[in-house]
Amino acid sequence: MKTLLKNAREQKGFKTREVAQILGIDQALISKFETGTRKPTKEQVTKLAQLLEIDYETIMIAWLKEKILYEIGNEEFALKALLLAEKELQKNKKTIHSTFLTTIQSVLDEIETLKQQIQSFHHFDLHRISKILELEFISESNRLNGNSLTLEETKSVINEGQTIAGKSMNEHLEAINLHESVAYIKDLNQKKIPITEKDFLNIHNLALRGIKPEKSGKYKNDPEIIREMNLFFNWYETNKNNLHPILLSSEAHLKILTVLPFEKGNLQIANLLMNWILLQNGYVFATIQGDEKHKNEYLQVVEQFQNTNDKSFFVNYILQIEKENLIRAIDLVSK
Known part of the structure; x- marks a missing residue:
């Protein structure tokens, strides 16, 4: 995600201090986001995506991936846990979609x-x-x-x-x-x-x-x-x-x-x-x-x-x- 943020900022012609000023985020944090030494919050990611015109889905996937990797690290059973989590997410997604269809069915x-x-x-x-x-x-x-x-x-x-x-x-x-x-x-x-x-x-x-x-x-x-x-x-x-x-x-x-x-x-x-x-x-x-x-x-x-x-x-x-x-x-x- 750090590369995604830096490339987008440079393509827009912004300096880190300009991004910080527009979004109300400390300039040092912007630099840390781009070096990967600090992870932005979801709210900060949303603001950065809008300002730098980064595809929301792309940046959210990158953000969530890094968040997951940070949490599980090199845990012995990480892959098995991820497979179970994927099944659970797919089940929840189907439930949400079914619920939405029910609300609009009439x-x-x-x-x-x-x-x-x-x-x-x-x-x-x-x-x-x-x-x-x-x-x-x-x-x-x-x-x-x-x-x-x-x-x-x-x-x-x-x-x-x-x-x-x-x-x-x-x-x-x-x-x-x-x-x-x-x-x-x-x-x-x-x-x-x-x-x-x-x-x-x-x-x-x-x-x-x-x-x-x-x-x-x-x-x-x-x-x-x-x-x-x-x-x-x-x-x-x-x-x-x-x-x-x-x-x-x-x-x-x-x-x-x-x-x-x-x-x-x-x-x-x-x-x-x-x-x-x-x-x-x-x-x-x-x-x-x-x-x-x-x-x-x-x-x-x-x-x-x-x-x-x-x-x-x-x-x-x-x-x-x-x-x-x-x-x-x-x-x-x-x-």
């Missing part, structure tokens, strides 16, 4: 009922719902990223090729690109093509086409990012048939925001990936509204996860959004 049941009701609609109604919700998703997702086009303006740009006075070229491109990204995802889903890293990068390329062409479809030039994304796709392959799609999509969203694999467009791609998984499994768009109130609510829920590493806040947030959008889809047919 909402999941409501969502499944709404989903089945929508799937019983005529093809014409399904097509009309899809177009309306898709346009709203594109408009609100871009607003979430700072685009000032209204829903009607977004519709005019996409459907009629209009240029909106007073709006930048990038704002027009963002609307067009996101529309093409969604079309690409829908085509893959229709052909029942599974999510792959290649298509994930293609989506990023489409979303940033003409805006940041030199950065589109490429991860940051960092071996650590490549490693993290390999781990992400391994995680996805392992869990895609085990986790409920809404839990899977929510967690995928959070993982992308944790890794931040791209120079630009991470939030947008996290949002696209989440909805890619939802659409693939027969759900509607979980559209996060882009106005100031809803944007702040979204950012607060993400921050809550980052501070606690508890995914339940965000999962519950997405569950409610998905439920509301399913109800909205049904209302569209009723009108």
Whole structure:
């Protein structure tokens, strides 16, 4: 962990006294953390991870590993004890996951009922719902990223090729690109093509086409990012048939925001990936509204996860959004 902290600090261009001053930690302690002569507390590790932009999971694993090694040292039965501890942790993890599923089961049941009701609609109604919700998703997702086009303006740009006075070229491109990204995802889903890293990068390329062409479809030039994304796709392959799609999509969203694999467009791609998984499994768009109130609510829920590493806040947030959008889809047919 000492190397992790030192490298991150030097990459950020901080001196030890600057880190100490910002975090309110004694400078001598920062130096001792980096030489390995003193172990930081969990609170100090969290503060350092946030300031130095170190992946929270990576630094916590390093911290816990060193804590375990410090406690057990070279005890004769250390390995046997660790194996028993691993079994106990796995058992506890399953119990916690089961408890969480129990608490949200009623909402999941409501969502499944709404989903089945929508799937019983005529093809014409399904097509009309899809177009309306898709346009709203594109408009609100871009607003979430700072685009000032209204829903009607977004519709005019996409459907009629209009240029909106007073709006930048990038704002027009963002609307067009996101529309093409969604079309690409829908085509893959229709052909029942599974999510792959290649298509994930293609989506990023489409979303940033003409805006940041030199950065589109490429991860940051960092071996650590490549490693993290390999781990992400391994995680996805392992869990895609085990986790409920809404839990899977929510967690995928959070993982992308944790890794931040791209120079630009991470939030947008996290949002696209989440909805890619939802659409693939027969759900509607979980559209996060882009106005100031809803944007702040979204950012607060993400921050809550980052501070606690508890995914339940965000999962519950997405569950409610998905439920509301399913109800909205049904209302569209009723009108």
